[in-house]
Amino acid sequence: MKVGLCVNFNGMEAMEEKLQSLRAENFSSCQLLAWRPDLWTDENAVILRELFAKYEVEISAFWCGWEGPAVWNFYEGPTTLGLVPAEYRQMRVKNLIDGADFAKKLGVTDVVTHMGFIPENPNDPVFVPFCDAIRQVAKHLEANGQYLLFETGQETPVAMLRCFETVGTQNLGVNLDTANLILYGKANPVDALDVFGKYVRNLHAKDGKYPTNGHDLGCEVRLGDGKVDFYALFKKLHELGYDSHVTIEREIDGEQQILDIRYAKKYLEDTIGEIYGA
Numbered sequence: 321m322k323v324g325l326c327v328n329f330n331g332m333e334a335m336e337e338k339l340q341s342l343r344a345e346n347f348s349s350c351q352l353l354a355w356r357p358d359l360w361t362d363e364n365a366v367i368l369r370e371l372f373a374k375y376e377v378e379i380s381a382f383w384c385g386w387e388g389p390a391v392w393n394f395y396e397g398p399t400t401l402g403l404v405p406a407e408y409r410q411m412r413v414k415n416l417i418d419g420a421d422f423a424k425k426l427g428v429t430d431v432v433t434h435m436g437f438i439p440e441n442p443n444d445p446v447f448v449p450f451c452d453a454i455r456q457v458a459k460h461l462e463a464n465g466q467y468l469l470f471e472t473g474q475e476t477p478v479a480m481l482r483c484f485e486t487v488g489t490q491n492l493g494v495n496l497d498t499a500n501l502i503l504y505g506k507a508n509p510v511d512a513l514d515v516f517g518k519y520v521r522n523l524h525a526k527d528g529k530y531p532t533n534g535h536d537l538g539c540e541v542r543l544g545d546g547k548v549d550f551y552a553l554f555k556k557l558h559e560l561g562y563d564s565h566v567t568i569e570r571e572i573d574g575e576q577q578i579l580d581i582r583y584a585k586k587y588l589e590d591t592i593g594e595i596y597g598a
Contacts, residue, residue, distance in 0.1 A: 321596060323588050324349030324380055325581065326524070326569045330356060332364060339375040345582065349378040351432065351522070351567045355385030357415055360422035369426055380565040381430040381469065381495065381522050384419030386412035393536055401474060402436025403453050404446060416457045416468075424464045430521055431466055432495040438475035438483055451486040458489040469493045469521055473500030477507050477515035484519065493521040497569070498548045499528035503538040510552045517560045524569045525550075525588055540571050543584040550588070554595045566592070 327338055327350040342350060352368075354360065372379060388408040389400040403409050403416075420431045435454065439447045458468045468491060470480055484492045494516050501507040513520070527546035531538045543550070568584045570577050 321563055321592050322349045322378075322380075322565055323347070323525075323585055323592070324351065324378075324565055324567045326351050326353055326383070326567055329354040329359065329368075331359065332367060335368065336371055339371055339377055342377060343375050345585070347585075348376060349380050349565060349567075351381045351383050351524075351565075352379050352426075352428070353383040353385070354419065354422075357387065357418055360418055362425065365422060365425035372426075379426060379428050380567060381432050382419065382423035382426065382428045383432045383471075383495075384416055384423070386415040386433065388412065394531075395535055397474065398437040402434050403457075404436030404438065404450055406446070406449065409450070409453050413453050413457055417460045420457075420461050420464055420466055420468075424466065429466050430469050430493065430495075431461060432469040432471055432522065434471050434474060435483075436474055438479040440476055440479050442482055442486075447483075448486070451483055454483065454492075455487045455489060458487055458491055462489055462491045467491045467493045467521060469495040471495040471500065471524070472497050472509075472512070473504045473506065475506065477501075477512040481516050484516075492519065494519040495522045495524060496520045497524035497526055498550070498553060499526035499540055499546065500524070502530055502547050503528045503540060505531045505538065508547075510549055510556055513553075513556050513560065517556070517562075520557070520560070520562055521564060523557075523564075523566045525566050525584060526569045526571075542570070542580045543568075543587050550591050551595070554592055558595050563596070 391400045498509045501509045527543045527548045528540045529538045570580045
């Protein structure tokens with residue numbers, strides 16, 4: 321099992337420096353996070369492939385952002401995030417298809433995104449049109465030989481599973497963000513594996529605490545300082561036969577981010593080594 325790191329692709333200028341830093345910290349894999357469709361060009365794909373080959377870094381997944389507003393809370397979030405809001409849906413379908421095509425040029429199979437606050441009620445009039453949009457994207461990726469991964473958080477595990485069943489394609493998967501399920505107050509990540517464990521194809525190793533009010537998400541914290549039981553998580557993943565990528569995500573900036581990433585890397589390697597064997 322390979323421990324990697326999230327790397328933001330928000331311009332070509334800094335990419336070589338980012339990969340140098342990645343290797344300096346002894347990482348050899350990453351998720352590439354990309355929110356700017358203007359950067360998803362043939363020219364940039366060629367340059368990125370050369371850079372990743374030069375530094376011997378594997379891109380485990382392409383995290384595909386989308387255009388339009390994005391407010392990460394419980395009030396504006398349902399009306400702005402993912403493919404759930406009807407007014408942004410077709411624009412974001414195009415974003416995901418374009419991003420997937422760019423990822424294909426990079427040789428990346430798994431495309432990840434947040435889909436939004438999927439309705440818990442299957443009779444909600446938003447649910448079927450939302451699933452139709454997901455199917456449109458999934459079929460395009462299927463033709464590319466790619467998987468469409470839902471990052472956990474804004475929906476309950478059951479709502480996500482119901483969407484998979486409704487869409488019906490065979491290339492849907494889960495990017496399990498261990499903290500997001502807690503930050504959004506939707507589930508415990510260990511128990512969530514009982515619902516969608518067989519669909520997990522990548523993992524954001526992140527920790528956090530539950531919300532303490534009805535407006536704001538819970539607080540993200542350093543691995544081991546929050547509510548995620550990583551030992552129980554990896555024990556269950558091992559039982560499920562998961563042996564793929566684990567990607568550290570620490571959503572702060574500055575020197576503390578670097579220190580927390582180093583801590584997380586050792587924390588994860590020790591925990592995984594104990595369960596999976598060195």
